[in-house]
Amino acid sequence: MKTKTKAKPTTRPRKPSERWPRFFSNMLAQLDVAGDDPVFLTKADIASDAKPYLSGFMNQGLLSEEFTNALACISCDAMAAILRTGAKGEKVSALCPCCGAVFQPSGKELRRWRADWNSLGEWIKVIAAINGEMEAVSPSALFLGHAAKGQERFEIYLARSLADQMTARTIYSAISQSMNGRGIVLSVAGNPAKIANLKMTIASLDECIVLTDAGGGFAWPEHVFAGKDQAKQRAGFAKVQNDPCQKQKENLKGFVRQKITGIFADKYHHKIAEEIIKKHAGQIAYTDRLGKKQQLSKRLILDAVAEIMRENGLDDWISGKKFRK
Numbered sequence: 001m002k003t004k005t006k007a008k009p010t011t012r013p014r015k016p017s018e019r020w021p022r023f024f025s026n027m028l029a030q031l032d033v034a035g036d037d038p039v040f041l042t043k044a045d046i047a048s049d050a051k052p053y054l055s056g057f058m059n060q061g062l063l064s065e066e067f068t069n070a071l072a073c074i075s076c077d078a079m080a081a082i083l084r085t086g087a088k089g090e091k092v093s094a095l096c097p098c099c100g101a102v103f104q105p106s107g108k109e110l111r112r113w114r115a116d117w118n119s120l121g122e123w124i125k126v127i128a129a130i131n132g133e134m135e136a137v138s139p140s141a142l143f144l145g146h147a148a149k150g151q152e153r154f155e156i157y158l159a160r161s162l163a164d165q166m167t168a169r170t171i172y173s174a175i176s177q178s179m180n181g182r183g184i185v186l187s188v189a190g191n192p193a194k195i196a197n198l199k200m201t202i203a204s205l206d207e208c209i210v211l212t213d214a215g216g217g218f219a220w221p222e223h224v225f226a227g228k229d230q231a232k233q234r235a236g237f238a239k240v241q242n243d244p245c246q247k248q249k250e251n252l253k254g255f256v257r258q259k260i261t262g263i264f265a266d267k268y269h270h271k272i273a274e275e276i277i278k279k280h281a282g283q284i285a286y287t288d289r290l291g292k293k294q295q296l297s298k299r300l301i302l303d304a305v306a307e308i309m310r311e312n313g314l315d316d317w318i319s320g321k322k323f324r325k
């Protein structure tokens, strides 16, 4: 009887890369350090069950087929040069400069596939639907274009050699300088160095790229979009914690939240604000850091009321256009 091997309990979600063919992981690892040198794959690099991926990658522009111009000699350790003759270069022979052997290589032996840094960038643009013109911002970083999530637009960068802390710092700084809004950095290497810039988030390709028979697919991990909001929330929270005025505004919001379906129902927000100022002065009074009695400004009261009205789907009752989101 067959015994099933029990799957190990995993504490983390599986990364798409755990289903990548080995040649693809190897190729990315080489591109991560290759500089501007292309990476070549030969038949020997690609396991038979991984071959279906080749045509998908070629269709999507990641790989291009380029015939080799050198082959291992059949009779010595040197490399034999490939010679092409005939009108269209259709006659192929190999000549060893070392031992002088001449032999006929097979078509299969001559095939190899080329990938390079730019083709990787163009490929990710295609599979992740990133719009814009690709541009190098440093020898190790490409600006790929923009991607949208909801109302927000993100600048997308692809960077290599980020596993090394020192190199990563230089690259992040080059990206920061080119960035105008919010950025997402895609790292070729897994476990890239952490980013300090709050406007930038990072994901490694092994979190995003999913391979199918058709080639590559791309899925953005949710965390890359969350960065700024979290930072904003943290900053907002700290502000409320420390600022008596903001704290009182939050208290006022609580008060309005309770009353909005009661005594404030069916009122425009400026009417509610007026009513608060007239009848509920206790809700807008606070003591500032110097111990001085203060009152919330009209602007803050209007904002507090409008925020609660939005919360309750009463946007139509918000008058004026100066309301800050």
Ligand SMILES: [Zn+2]
Pocket (backbone or CB within 6 Å): 073, 074, 075, 076, 077, 078, 096, 097, 098, 099, 100, 101
């Ligand atoms: Zn030879």
